[in-house]
Amino acid sequence: MRIIDKFTNYFCRKIKPNTIIFGQNVTTGSRISGLTNKIEDIKNIEVINTQNSEASLIGFGFGLMISKINSIYFAKQLDFIILGLDHIVNTLNSALLQKIESSFSIITYIVDSGYEGPQSRFHCLSEISSMSKANCCYLIFPDDIKINLKKINKKGLNIFCLSQKFSKQKINPKLIYADKSGDYFKYNSGKKYTFIAIGFAAYEVYELIKNSLKFRDTDLFVITNPSFKKAEKMLRSEIKKRNVYLFDDSR
């Protein structure tokens, strides 16, 4: 099964009743390259196919949040979310001061395919994470997606990103270890090397381990939280070992 299909399956199971799901093309066309393919399977929710005004749609989600309604906004790609940075930084600060209990989640693609032109070069969730108090998360392999999608109803703002380039592929590495925070995962064990992949660098690093005899005997850690909150301890401990390599393809 493709990563995107795993995502839609897990997504449908995690949504709480009375959630409002909105965004342009959520019920029409390609359904944002398949992100909302199974949305009709979710019971007791409201789905709104909307206009294309990213900044205001993000403000709309915050309005629902401060009115105690959980909502999810599907957007085409992370570049477009920049239009709503005022809300992601300032409105979130204001909402957090009010000790809100509801969630607002944004799910989008990072267009990392490399040939989409200058408007699709924003490939760094950590930049948003450093500016805002949003909980940011890369959704990478099926097992970490399953675990991290539990955070979709977490109070506050949650931003989840999938890879446009790899999410249509069938990649399903065996999970060795998942940190309980969901901030990092271990997908391969070995003694010769330690590879630590941040975000979507994980796909190519995993391919490297799988296809090269030289690197079979390698520990592979994948960091899904760009703020490194819980991964820092692991990083400090692993970095003391020999042959540790850090991979980060964001820019």
Place this chain on the structure above:
Amino acid sequence: MKKKFKEIYNLALKSRVFQLKINELIKKKKFKLPIHLAFGHEFVSSIVKANFKSKDKILLSHRNIHFSSIFSANVLKKYLRLSIKKNTNHYNSEGSMNYTDRNANIPYTSSVLGNNLSVSCGVAKANKVKGGITICVTGDGAIEEGTFYESLILSKYLKLPLIFLIENNNWSMATSIKERRSSINFNYLAKSIGIKYYKFRRLDIKKNISNYKDAVDKCRKIKLPIICEFEVKTLGTFISNSKKIHYHHGPMLIESKNNIIGNPKEDILYNIKEKLKL
């Protein structure tokens, strides 16, 4: 009707008295955080309050004291909290420009120009099912932001009972409308989206009271957005780069022994009293 007029005048007076108190405290440097006073805006907040129901919500902008002073209980206590420091870097509150009071149905206020417009769409969506209307207070500067247009379309599409209340005082910081942009014909703009528009000329006191009630009743009935544009004159004067700006700019008013308003005919409170024969 006389009772309603008196209610509105008393609310406006209450707001004025409160602002004068706060202004005195500002002069004594009691507040470390900025407070935007709104002398001359009291008529707008008073007629809004007089038509406000328990299920309604109101979202404000940075200049909001004319609303908070009559919507919130224990408002002086709340303002005095603005001067208390939590630690060396943080104050123990969100500040006056982000004033919220859930008990007074003020769930959100933003200091960022135009920020509350789209947030109010979300609040209105949630509040619609509870049977209330939502009022988003904005200004002639904030409506220059693109989100104003986006929020109009969104609110119309979602059929939200939401009043976009524009306080047009002609100024955005130190530039008048003529100095910064072309004029906007709200009638045409609203018509193009299929939204009802009401214009409230500053000294049409009686007409404004009756038209605002009509606008609110319509919003409750048709459950659709409405634009209400109020002309206001922010009182006070300040000098910026040798240019006299005829509007009050918070703590810059310092001559407490003189009248705050040189010509009382400029004052909306004087006009309410005169025109309603109170």
